[in-house]
Amino acid sequence: MKKLKNTYFANHIAMFGSIFMILLGYLFFIFIYFLLPRVNWDRTPEIGKWIMVFMSIIAPSLFFIFSLKIAFSKITIDESGIRKSLFKRYFKKSILWSEVKEMKIYNRVDTWIFISKVPMEGMTYYQLLKHKDIIQVTALQKIRDLIIKYSKSDLEESNSV
């Protein structure tokens, strides 16, 4: 019997953004340094060169490193609850189904599900993102199916809004 996949990236937009930033920056630098005629680079003042290097290489690289937690964390959903971690070792966070106080669907560019151990009433999007007892996960159909399956609840009933 085929094993049901129950592990997904928690934030595919952040992952896309992180990869987009570093690809865009590196491709931009390759473009201006290697593909454009070298005479353009050679006659650029030092300050211009440093600005280009910082914005195309250093800043995207730093962003990539600091966004690892958000962009590449994975969630695992099973009978016991939902767990989130980076490379299975770092920034571990887990919530048992029995601990769930509230689940909120929030629209911000894409649709997200926030699963919380605490009431989320009155919290802003950023507060939800930062709270240690709240897990944010993208609302892909497969993930929603898993939540419905393992929590033995019917998520569709909340679609009437």
Added chain:
Amino acid sequence: MLISDYITPVMYLDPSGESFIGILATIGLGALIGGISGFIAAAINGDDLGAGFLSGAISGAIIAVGLAISLALPAAGGVIVSSISGFLGGATGDIFNQAWNNGWDNVDLLHAAGVGALSAVFTLGSFGCLNHIYRTTPSLFGSITNSSLSLFSRMGSSLSMSVATFYIGLTYGTISTFTNAIFNLTIQDSVSDDEASIDIDAYC
């Protein structure tokens, strides 16, 4: 207890997770409006129209992607992504514009960096404005992500992101002409006052 007992949908649900289509449509619109804006600026300035459209479209697309991503991130991440994408979008568009008009051997990278820097500032401002709009009028985006609507309806509804799209287009048009005017006035000695005033007129 059912999930529906404690779920509080803030907005519409997107059962298939396909709201990215709305974003892609907006990127296309960002490129189109950026291109038209660049085209108009080029027409007013007497520059090459193709270069104006291409550079505007490139900038508009890159900045639209950056803004879409930055709005989904925590605030600090949004600031960084919008700044970097604004810089790279503006600089890339300006490089293509210069190359088209002056040849690939005559690209002024410092000029491109200047355009990129101003573009970054404006994109950061766009992020701030859109972030505020998102927080205060969340229902604006419901018709894009509500998958019970048809695809065309949703793509059409991405026009409801007109605040974002027009802001991107107008921002680029403003940046392009304004930056050119400033640079022409302050850096390039060979540029006549007449040409600079044409640029300023275009900005206005």
